[in-house]
Amino acid sequence: MTVRLFVSATLTAGQAVTLDPRQAHYVASVMRLAPGDSIHLFNGRDGEWRTEIAMLTKKSVRLSVVDRVRAQKGPTDLWLAFTPPKGPRLATLIEKATELGVAVLAPIITARSIVRRTNTERLAAIAAEAAEQCGRLTVPAVREAVSLDDLIADWPTDRRLIFCDESRTAPTLTQAIADVPPPVAVLIGPEGGFAAAERERLRAMPAVIAATLGPRILRVDTAAIAALAVYQATAGDWRR
């Protein structure tokens, strides 16, 4: 398997790129690559490029960009707005949402939220590593956490919001998706659900379409992963 790394540098033939310390450690000490070995780089703008290791020590790796192997392509225009779960489930959610092709990760704070602030830099690093591993040409944008009220106030009118609702009176997810033209966002509430007043505000938004995710109570990360997978498989980039 070719090592793929996300970098911020511009990529063009002949360019020299120095890896950051985490990536240098991975290349030199974990993968034990040597000068002359190939590594692929992407930056979310210039496509994917084959490079060769020009210089390598345990702490520093310099690459020489050789040629482009894939043209740049945007991600599916799919957003995820979610109430961050506690502990390792948050990292699971970020990693899986990245693998499932999400473009924007928007943490929100709700009445029943337990996690009320997020470390954006850490979440972006998890997303970058997942993007490197899964073959994406982009890394999802991780937003700062905002209140549900602010999310609603600033909501773009042309983007439908699939509100994953626990009430079980809403249409099923596949019915909801079939009725919704892109672009869309998936909205996942906290463990214990949205408060009654929040549910009313959401249901009053013209952009909102409610959907139920089956007969069982899903954890936040499960609900997010499942809803994104169903979206990509039935309306997104899993189709041919």
Place this chain on the structure above:
Amino acid sequence: MTVRLFVSATLTAGQAVTLDPRQAHYVASVMRLAPGDSIHLFNGRDGEWRTEIAMLTKKSVRLSVVDRVRAQKGPTDLWLAFTPPKGPRLATLIEKATELGVAVLAPIITARSIVRRTNTERLAAIAAEAAEQCGRLTVPAVREAVSLDDLIADWPTDRRLIFCDESRTAPTLTQAIADVPPPVAVLIGPEGGFAAAERERLRAMPAVIAATLGPRILRVDTAAIAALAVYQATAGDWRR
């Protein structure tokens, strides 16, 4: 939220049930319930029953079974055969597959497997906790790990096996599911994929239908969760 616990005891009105130490700790010290409080029990056979705490110390809880609140219902007849991933991803996979309604969890060992033995008791405990939390009336059966050859040799002829294939030449997952009558199993290979000889043996099985899971490389746990969600949403018990 009502505390739900999985027990092995028969459930019938008037019965006394003593919780195991893990559950007693959870009830007495984590949830801090008191004598007279309600707890729901299920055993996978007798439906879900409301009980009341008759006696409680920090280490021991005895319940009195009151009345049945839900009749027994089987799970969707959906199996997952999977190559166990390393570390915490295995627990993630078991938990999420349980939330997504799987009836049987069958770990397999393949040429490129890293994890070659599993702790069945530990995996069953993770599945039981997830079943308690998500509202299921059953706990998935966790099989002992077997080689892919043994899985193929013993495969029930009437159960189709959805082989999640990385080749990208197979039909999409939704196309594959649409062509397959129940009962089915989902098959997920190791990181790095099945070996060429394994792929040939699988493709020669009459029960197998291959499917691709989109354009990105998914980790084992992501692939399993995503495939199960898509199955339940499009052909399983998420439909009305």
